[in-house]
Amino acid sequence: MKAIRDIAIDNDLLVLTDEVYEKLVFEAEHISIGSLDGMRERTITVNGFSKAYAMTGWRLGWAACNEELLENIAKIQTHSITCATSFAQKAGLEALTNEEKSEEALDFMMSKYKERRELIVERLNEIEGFRCSKPTSTFYTFPEYDFDMDSMDLSMHLLEEAKVATTPGAAFGDKGEGHLRLSFANSLENIKEAMDRIESAVEKL
């Protein structure tokens, strides 16, 4: 990250960072690049309530940056959504200020995510043709596969044959090809079932 900071400063670059998964970290430590020396004037740090507080449908988050950078962003806001949903803002305030309850809710979710992470990584690595490293944060895995087909085709195959929805890695860029994204934001039972179904569906490949 310091190397990126150095490049940003040497080349006078602006950095945009989305830290919305900040709280869904298992092993690593989250560091905001905007906090490094020389970055305050050139970093826009974006974050929100969606993942940490399970508020995806509320459409609530924020941008944090120096006033010079914020000005033009704020101008666009006045000509687009006008303001964030009023009562959603009150909900966000409660989420941030009621630390005890928020922490309790987050701890619960993280303990569930941990269980599921163990299961999905183990099972994927057991299935012939898949290889999956253990994610240190978020509720996603990004396994690579050996089957002779592109990720969209594999994703479609799994949807049709195994009735399991996955996301083709190519959706995220050319380097995502040869991968699938599998989320473990689903119950342990469903993940177990999904893994069994996927195993059957790829035996034929």
Place this chain on the structure above:
Amino acid sequence: MNSDVKRMLDVSFSETMKISKLASTMEEKGKDIISLAVGEPDFDTPDFIIEAAYEAMKEGFTHYTQSQGIPELREAIAEKVRTENDLDFSSENILVTPTKQAIFMSVLAHLDDGAEVILSDPAWVSYEPIVKFADGIVRRAPVDEEDFSLDPEVFFSYQDNPLEFTEQSNWENFRQRRYESYKGHRHR
């Protein structure tokens, strides 16, 4: 009616939503689909947060707020980013808006025509379309296959190979050529 607006030519629907939508359709038809394509927690919003919204609504908090966000929330966010993220900001440095909207507006506000953006590969689906929408140029930087870390060497390679538009007309020609090549294709 000509719907080939230049800025829309490189913008397609979000791929992640495509599969989710298809899965939903199948589910509506009675198929037992298990989705591992979701980009959100399967948990519902905790009750105490819902209660706060409900109380606010009942109290009539259903009108426009300051565009930048209500002061108490901006202050709470500033406090959070100061203590948890070591960002030296006050409520004046905070704009409350949906996260995706914040990304969208940040790019539109600060990326000039033809400016380059270095984006990791893979990356979240919407960065590239947003940059293209803002008439920027995306340069992809591959990340490590195992831990997804960014290799700074990749950035140096772009320094040695900058896109050069030495005259304004070159950029216009580039844009025009791109447009011409798409004009014949009514896809997406």
